[in-house]
Amino acid sequence: MTKQRAKILVIIPCFNEEASIKQLVGDIQNVKKQYDLPIDILVVNDCSKDNTLEVVKSLDCLCLDLPVNLGIGGGMQSGYKYAFRNGYEYAVQMDGDGQHPAIELPKLLKEALLEQSDVIIGSRFLEGKGFQSSFFRRLGINYFKWLNRILIGRTIHDSTSGFRVFNHKTLEIVNQYYPDEYPEPEAIVLFGLRNLKMKEIPVEMCERQGGVSSIHSLRAVYYMLKVTLGIIFVYIRIKGKWKT
Amino acid sequence: MENVVPFKIQIISILATLGFMYFIVRQIIRGKLREEYSIVWFACTIVLLVFSFWRKGLEQISQALGVFYPPSLLFLLAIGAIVIFLVHLSIVNSKLQSQIKDLSHEVAFLKEKQQKVITNE
Known part of the structure; x- marks a missing residue:
């Protein structure tokens, strides 16, 4: 086997995604062939209770099988660590539920390969096409936008988007620390404080194909509280240069 | 002679405290409790023991603090x-x-x- 060493790792965190994962991995493989991209696919199985693991093992991709359920943040960090240790130059995060169409992947990667930004975020609000999320979710997203503007002086329109590309510099940071639960908005503040260049690219997202959202009803209150606290403390920790 | 003749409650509290201490020690010996977490329990037991013997103590301290x-x-x-x-x-x-x-x-x-x-x- 003499193939060019993959430079890009696509990480797909999965929790009970047996319904959608096969299709997603297939789509990414197609995009890889079509655009001749040096991609490896890594599925992180976060202790799914359904057949996700069996389905994933039958697919043409790498697989990390976490021994205990760590949640999206801990799961993603295992993927980032894997990318960092194995010398990948870029890591892409894509949700396992089919919200992020593989067809948008080249757009993000193209931007990343220009090497002008450290973090590329696929944003569903820049052009307002595709699935736009519910009213309350957008309310929350606007709140984070406002919080980001105050804390790091930058406007990120879709800070909850889990469709992202990190370069090696970013991987080095998330290899050390990545928030556990609901990591996306906090990570943005972390990157801002570390002076990473972030760029948003308009993408179209779909409604989830299968699985259950990790955020609903009462959890939403907890979510907002947890993320706000996380953001405030990551800000204090880095601004105050406190040793952790 | 009030302080010499122990009250029922005094005997009970002393016994209970000693029993508690015995329980903590046993847990450590069996390896079920780590020493560092036992420190706080020993401290509590000793405070309880002191006040079990020195019944006037609590009143005196309260008075001194204006409680x-x-x-x-x-x-x-x-x-x-x-x-x-x-x-x-x-x-x-x-x-x-x-x-x-x-x-x-x-x-x-x-x-x-x-x-x-x-x-x-």
Whole structure:
């Protein structure tokens, strides 16, 4: 086997995604062939209770099988660590539920390969096409936008988007620390404080194909509280240069 | 002679305290309780023992601090100690959680490596 060493790792965190994962991995493989991209696919199985693991093992991709359920943040960090240790130059995060169409992947990667930004975020609000999320979710997203503007002086329109590309510099940071639960908005503040260049690219997202959202009803209150606290403390920790 | 003849409650509290101490020691010997967590329990036991023998003590301290109802001083101290210990436990918990996360990552990496070895054989 003499193939060019993959430079890009696509990480797909999965929790009970047996319904959608096969299709997603297939789509990414197609995009890889079509655009001749040096991609490896890594599925992180976060202790799914359904057949996700069996389905994933039958697919043409790498697989990390976490021994205990760590949640999206801990799961993603295992993927980032894997990318960092194995010398990948870029890591892409894509949700396992089919919200992020593989067809948008080249757009993000193209931007990343220009090497002008450290973090590329696929944003569903820049052009307002595709699935736009519910009213309350957008309310929350606007709140984070406002919080980001105050804390790091930058406007990120879709800070909850889990469709992202990190370069090696970013991987080095998330290899050390990545928030556990609901990591996306906090990570943005972390990157801002570390002076990473972030760029948003308009993408179209779909409604989830299968699985259950990790955020609903009462959890939403907890979510907002947890993320706000996380953001405030990551800000204090880095601004105050406190040793952790 | 009030201080020499022990009251029923005094005997009960001394016995209960000693029993508690015995329980803690046994847990440590059996390896079910780590020494560092037992310190706070020993401290509590000793305080209880002191006041079991020195019954006037609580009243005297309350008077010195201007506390009108002596048992309320005891409650205040007890609640304070409990809060401190609970915070301590939360810190221990957070540390454990982060260690478990790191370990799970390593286990997942090892599993992946092992899988690769198996498929290459």
